[in-house]
Amino acid sequence: MGDTVTVREAELALERERVAVRYARLDALRAEKQEQLAGVRRSGLQGSVQNHSERDAFAALYEDRLAQLEAVEDRLVFGRLDLDAEHEADTPGPRYIGRIGLTDEEHERLLLDWRAQEAGAFYQATPLQRQGVRRRRHLMLRGRTVRDIEDEVLDPELASAGTNEIAVGGQGALLAAVTARRTGRMHDIVATIQSEQDELIRRPLPGAVVVQGGPGTGKTAVALHRAAYLLYTHRERLAKAGVLLVGPSVGFLRYIERVLPSLGETGVVMASLGTLYPGVAAVPETDPRVAVLKGRIEAAEMVQAAVARRQRLIPARRTVAVDGTALTLSPGMVRRACERARATRKPHNEARETFVKILVRELADQLREKLEHSAGATVNRDYLLEDVRTSRDVRIALNLCWMPMTPQRLLAEVFSTPETLRACAPWLGDDEARLLLRAPDAPWTEADVPLLDEAAELLGAMPSGAPAEDGEAQHRRNVENAKATLENVHQTLADLGVDGVVDAETLARANERGTVRRTTAEQARHDRTWTYGHVVVDEAQELSPMQWRLLARRCPMKSFTIVGDIAQASAPGAPRTWRQALGDSFDERLVVEELSVNYRTPSRIVRWAAGVARAAGVKVTAPEAVREGDHEPTLTVVPAGELQQAVLARLAELRDLVPEGLSALVVPEELVAPLSAAMQQQGLTVDRVPAPGVDVVVATARETKGLEFDVVVLASPERLVADAHGVVGDLYVAMTRCTQALAVVTDAPEADLPGGLVR
Numbered sequence: 001m002g003d004t005v006t007v008r009e010a011e012l013a014l015e016r017e018r019v020a021v022r023y024a025r026l027d028a029l030r031a032e033k034q035e036q037l038a039g040v041r042r043s044g045l046q047g048s049v050q051n052h053s054e055r056d057a058f059a060a061l062y063e064d065r066l067a068q069l070e071a072v073e074d075r076l077v078f079g080r081l082d083l084d085a086e087h088e089a090d091t092p093g094p095r096y097i098g099r100i101g102l103t104d105e106e107h108e109r110l111l112l113d114w115r116a117q118e119a120g121a122f123y124q125a126t127p128l129q130r131q132g133v134r135r136r137r138h139l140m141l142r143g144r145t146v147r148d149i150e151d152e153v154l155d156p157e158l159a160s161a162g163t164n165e166i167a168v169g170g171q172g173a174l175l176a177a178v179t180a181r182r183t184g185r186m187h188d189i190v191a192t193i194q195s196e197q198d199e200l201i202r203r204p205l206p207g208a209v210v211v212q213g214g215p216g217t218g219k220t221a222v223a224l225h226r227a228a229y230l231l232y233t234h235r236e237r238l239a240k241a242g243v244l245l246v247g248p249s250v251g252f253l254r255y256i257e258r259v260l261p262s263l264g265e266t267g268v269v270m271a272s273l274g275t276l277y278p279g280v281a282a283v284p285e286t287d288p289r290v291a292v293l294k295g296r297i298e299a300a301e302m303v304q305a306a307v308a309r310r311q312r313l314i315p316a317r318r319t320v321a322v323d324g325t326a327l328t329l330s331p332g333m334v335r336r337a338c339e340r341a342r343a344t345r346k347p348h349n350e351a352r353e354t355f356v357k358i359l360v361r362e363l364a365d366q367l368r369e370k371l372e373h374s375a376g377a378t379v380n381r382d383y384l385l386e387d388v389r390t391s392r393d394v395r396i397a398l399n400l401c402w403m404p405m406t407p408q409r410l411l412a413e414v415f416s417t418p419e420t421l422r423a424c425a426p427w428l429g430d431d432e433a434r435l436l437l438r439a440p441d442a443p444w445t446e447a448d449v450p451l452l453d454e455a456a457e458l459l460g461a462m463p464s465g466a467p468a469e470d471g472e473a474q475h476r477r478n479v480e481n482a483k484a485t486l487e488n489v490h491q492t493l494a495d496l497g498v499d500g501v502v503d504a505e506t507l508a509r510a511n512e513r514g515t516v517r518r519t520t521a522e523q524a525r526h527d528r529t530w531t532y533g534h535v536v537v538d539e540a541q542e543l544s545p546m547q548w549r550l551l552a553r554r555c556p557m558k559s560f561t562i563v564g565d566i567a568q569a570s571a572p573g574a575p576r577t578w579r580q581a582l583g584d585s586f587d588e589r590l591v592v593e594e595l596s597v598n599y600r601t602p603s604r605i606v607r608w609a610a611g612v613a614r615a616a617g618v619k620v621t622a623p624e625a626v627r628e629g630d631h632e633p634t635l636t637v638v639p640a641g642e643l644q645q646a647v648l649a650r651l652a653e654l655r656d657l658v659p660e661g662l663s664a665l666v667v668p669e670e671l672v673a674p675l676s677a678a679m680q681q682q683g684l685t686v687d688r689v690p691a692p693g694v695d696v697v698v699a700t701a702r703e704t705k706g707l708e709f710d711v712v713v714l715a716s717p718e719r720l721v722a723d724a725h726g727v728v729g730d731l732y733v734a735m736t737r738c739t740q741a742l743a744v745v746t747d748a749p750e751a752d753l754p755g756g757l758v759r
């Protein structure tokens with residue numbers, strides 16, 4: 001025994017020393033960058049404009065590097081590989097793997113970035129395919145101290161030699177990670193990436209890959225680590241073009257926002273579906289039927305038709321007065337100008353210039369003829385052109401035929417005028433058309449975003465010098481949007497680099513003004529026509545064909561990582577396969593890969609949830625779970641009127657079973673407020689979204705998509721299915737959010753419960 005302790009202790013002491021050396025190097029690099037930054041700042045305000053911008057560029061570079069060095073503090077080093085001599089190449093000795101690459105002052109390697117090709121063996125090597133690895137060691141740190149080590153010995157010679165008595169296997173680090181209490185923020189998995197995940201993370205950049213996986217299989221984790229991997233491997237290209245990461249809501253983006261910085265990457269543009277159209281902060285679409293209608297591919301035709309209606313012929317001759325001279329605009333003149341403008345194939349607002357130029361010229365010719373006829377002398381044509389162009393009558397007449405338009409104005413008109421809507425979307429039934437009608441200044445919703453984008457594409461830029469015709473209306477709407485959703489405020493604050501409280505008015509103004517932007521990411525976020533080098537889409541099963549169309553435009557190279565679970569889709573009539581879901585946006589080269597292990601939810605809970613989904617006819621791939629779990633999930637049926645009490649009682653029990661955990665009450669909307677108040681009275685910190693310091697999240701099932709908690713109490717499962725028009729996706733998602741324990745509570749009769757719930 002004494003010997004055993006000695007070997008382990010000796011190894012621990014050795015690793016502590018080596019890890020300390022690496023942290024010391026990190027400290028030295030931080031100090032160096034601080035010094036450089038201070039130096040640049042000291043250089044003061046003197047100098048030319050060029051000097052200023054050079055100085056700003058250097059300062060930005062040092063700040064970014066410093067931010068990166070600060071962000072990798074936690075578990076800087078987590079792995080070690082001992083290799084066969086021939087694999088050691090020019091750096092003999094063990095290879096340490098960490099969050100970033102480090103070299104010492106002599107440029108000798110101290111730490112290998114986990115994304116480097118040589119680090120791949122840390123995740124991929126198996127006893128059958130050793131890739132030169134003799135031993136893989138997991139270093140488990142608390143703060144800067146190595147707390148434990150765990151070895152996987154792959155070389156049989158080393159194993160039989162029994163060189164040490166350190167815990168063997170490699171599952172310890174993984175189990176410790178998956179059973180740890182949740183903090184309300186997602187953490188990276190860099191120390192324990194599993195080989196099936198690693199394969200997806202390291203796939204080449206070109207092409208679109210779909211990562212299909214049941215709940216908790218690490219899809220979000222894979223998506224984020226892949227973004228970090230691609231940025232590292234294709235730094236030059238992607239740093240310029242940028243990477244876009246799309247998540248379902250700003251709440252979700254907040255949940256994952258620390259992961260990429262902790263992997264040393266700060267340049268990814270994160271956007272929710274509501275923020276993909278710059279300048280518009282859209283609110284969620286609350287009516288799933290409206291979301292489905294606006295998401296149909298036919299909606300693109302609706303926008304096309306709306307634009308076409310803005311290019312009108314005239315039924316009869318019309319007289320326009322220029323400086324007191326009556327000129328004639330004939331249907332034939334307008335038709336020919338229209339045809340020639342359309343033939344330019346430019347967007348509406350840009351083609352309008354051709355339309356206007358032709359007619360102004362023809363009217364000026366008429367004017368000249370008339371003037372020359374009456375004056376009997378030649379007249380300067382240039383002056384006449386100007387007279388015609390600036391004539392109020394002509395402007396009105398030409399605008400009636402070909403009105404310059406903003407996307408906002410175009411769509412506001414479509415959705416607030418029944419005749420226009422019916423004319424543009426003849427495929428809508430009467431009830432459907434009624435669903436889409438709304439006030440002209442109603443806030444934009446997430447479902448409008450792809451339509452605005454489509455319209456912007458077809459309309460093109462407004463003519464320069466055109467009056468900001470609906471600037472005030474747009475501003476009012478922005479204020480409404482900013483008020484309506486705190487989520488967007490958060491995002492915009494982040495953009496502005498503002499801390500603290502800002503009112504909706506200031507926010508809307510700042511958005512409209514635009515801000516001083518530095519990085520590629522920030523520029524890209526504000527430019528609708530930006531094309532990214534790669535796009536990552538999470539919870540991708542929720543996207544409509546119109547949303548895919550928008551995203552395909554953001555990356556014409558179609559380099560995509562698409563992660564989701566087709567069985568979790570909540571939209572009525574949602575497609576059952578990825579190829580159907582992605583429609584025409586991607587070609588047949590689309591690759592679909594599957595993840596098979598659930599790292600979040602214990603087996604006993606996964607089986608129950610999968611049973612419920614299957615009873616509803618959904619084909620679920622129930623992945624095997626890494627652990628069975630300690631707590632059997634429960635169903636409690638109480639008499640009507642006792643639901644809230646029962647929910648609170650179950651939560652109290654589960655919180656006793658799993659102390660210090662993050663809990664969630666997943667409830668129908670109308671119970672959010674009363675249950676939150678009840679929990680607050682008990683002295684608990686309650687919020688609608690998870691965050692550090694929050695004890696209980698009280699939210700609807702939709703809001704908990706992509707999130708996770710230690711314990712979950714789910715109220716009224718039958719309501720979840722009914723509210724989703726019979727689709728079981730939301731219930732399935734809600735049942736798989738917990739890492740430890742689940743209780744389902746209802747006051748509905750057993751007969752009304754979704755199939756598979758009663759076991």
Ligand SMILES: Nc1ncnc2c1ncn2[C@@H]1O[C@H](COP(=O)(O)OP(=O)(O)OP(=O)(O)O)[C@@H](O)[C@H]1O
Binds near residue numbers: 187188197214707708
């Ligand atoms: N290799 C791993 N090592 C440690 N933890 C992991 C690993 N893979 C996944 N996890 C953890 O499992 C949990 C689920 O991961 P993630 O949220 O990425 O899954 P998901 O497939 O996106 O889930 P869902 O679709 O249900 O929202 C997270 O806490 C994540 O950190």
